[in-house]
Amino acid sequence: KREGRNSIRLFIKEGHLQEHIDEVIMEAELYKALMEDELTVYYQPKLNTMTKQVHYEALVRWFSPVLGTVPPLKFIPVAEKTTLIHEVTRTVVRKVCHDLNTRPELFSDSRTSINLSACLFEPELIDTHFVQVINEYKADPSKIEIEITENMLMKDPIKGIELVNYLKELGFRVVIDDFGVSYSSLNYLRKFSLDGIKIDRSFISQIDQLNSEKDISIVHFIIQLARKLNLYVTAEGVETKEQFDILTSLGCHEIQGYYFSRPLPIEKLEHALEHFFSY
Ligand code: C2E
Ligand code: CA
Ligand code: CA
Numbered sequence: 001k002r003e004g005r006n007s008i009r010l011f012i013k014e015g016h017l018q019e020h021i022d023e024v025i026m027e028a029e030l031y032k033a034l035m036e037d038e039l040t041v042y043y044q045p046k047l048n049t050m051t052k053q054v055h056y057e058a059l060v061r062w063f064s065p066v067l068g069t070v071p072p073l074k075f076i077p078v079a080e081k082t083t084l085i086h087e088v089t090r091t092v093v094r095k096v097c098h099d100l101n102t103r104p105e106l107f108s109d110s111r112t113s114i115n116l117s118a119c120l121f122e123p124e125l126i127d128t129h130f131v132q133v134i135n136e137y138k139a140d141p142s143k144i145e146i147e148i149t150e151n152m153l154m155k156d157p158i159k160g161i162e163l164v165n166y167l168k169e170l171g172f173r174v175v176i177d178d179f180g181v182s183y184s185s186l187n188y189l190r191k192f193s194l195d196g197i198k199i200d201r202s203f204i205s206q207i208d209q210l211n212s213e214k215d216i217s218i219v220h221f222i223i224q225l226a227r228k229l230n231l232y233v234t235a236e237g238v239e240t241k242e243q244f245d246i247l248t249s250l251g252c253h254e255i256q257g258y259y260f261s262r263p264l265p266i267e268k269l270e271h272a273l274e275h276f277f278s279y
């Protein structure tokens with residue numbers, strides 16, 4: 001009683017109440033943000049070191065007038081606990097299609113990848129929130145790549161195989177995001193007809209440090225394996241010239257990371273592209 005209102009803490013594990021309140025507020029704000037069109041999409045260029053071709057990853061951004069800038073790692077998990085993730089995905093797909101249609105010169109000869117949450121695992125959900133939106137905009141599926149994480153496919157591998165095949169029949173490229181972080185990585189390379197893999201940043205970030213032989217060996221192995229299996233390999237989170245040089249010498253097809261470019265709003269993309277030709 002002495003603690004007044006705070007006495008509720010007695011019944012709830014330390015910190016959990018605040019966490020719960022934060023989540024409820026975030027959920028309510030996100031709902032409002034979707035209504036009021038507060039989400040935007042940034043594009044992070046990825047460079048093919050051989051062909052110099054540039055592709056992009058679309059990454060959602062939320063600048064909330066109430067909460068400030070909320071990183072996706074904070075709000076995507078909240079959206080995934082509810083069905084808001086469906087609306088977030090629709091919004092991202094819609095914005096990417098809009099940009100592809102209105103700025104064709106920026107996206108000629110390139111593909112843009114979109115992250116697909118494990119929550120859209122059902123074919124009907126993918127149809128409603130992904131495929132139909134793309135059809136509405138008459139966007140060309142061959143310009144769109146889908147990034148899915150390993151846990152999504154391994155949740156139910158049989159369904160995962162059907163889903164990948166379905167998306168590929170529709171003409172999308174499908175790649176595995178955050179490759180290597182799960183123990184089942186090698187297993188699904190056998191089972192899924194994928195177009196490529198993205199080596200997780202955790203494997204990349206140390207390769208230019210002293211005593212990095214182990215990390216380099218692992219990355220080398222992943223790249224060789226991928227190339228043998230005819231998979232396109234992207235390294236994510238490349239931040240330094242040393243990392244870039246090592247990855248290029250190991251035969252990695254594509255490099256993504258702050259070394260080239262941070263994710264950018266579409267207005268800044270054009271300028272950034274001019275700068276790329278110096279690499
Ligand atoms: P991810 O798919 O692995 O995306 C890569 C993340 O690494 C992005 O963070 C990107 O900004 C960041 N990054 C890129 N290059 C570098 C680098 O050189 N160094 C470092 N330290 N980081 C780098 P971001 O945009 O904050 O997104 C975080 C995660 O949120 C994404 O991880 C993805 O899982 C999720 N996410 C982002 N946008 C979407 C979306 O539209 N839909 C869904 N379902 N998830 C999304
Ligand atoms: Ca991704
Ligand atoms: Ca990733």
Ligand code: CA
Pocket residue numbers: 178200201
């Ligand atoms: Ca990652």
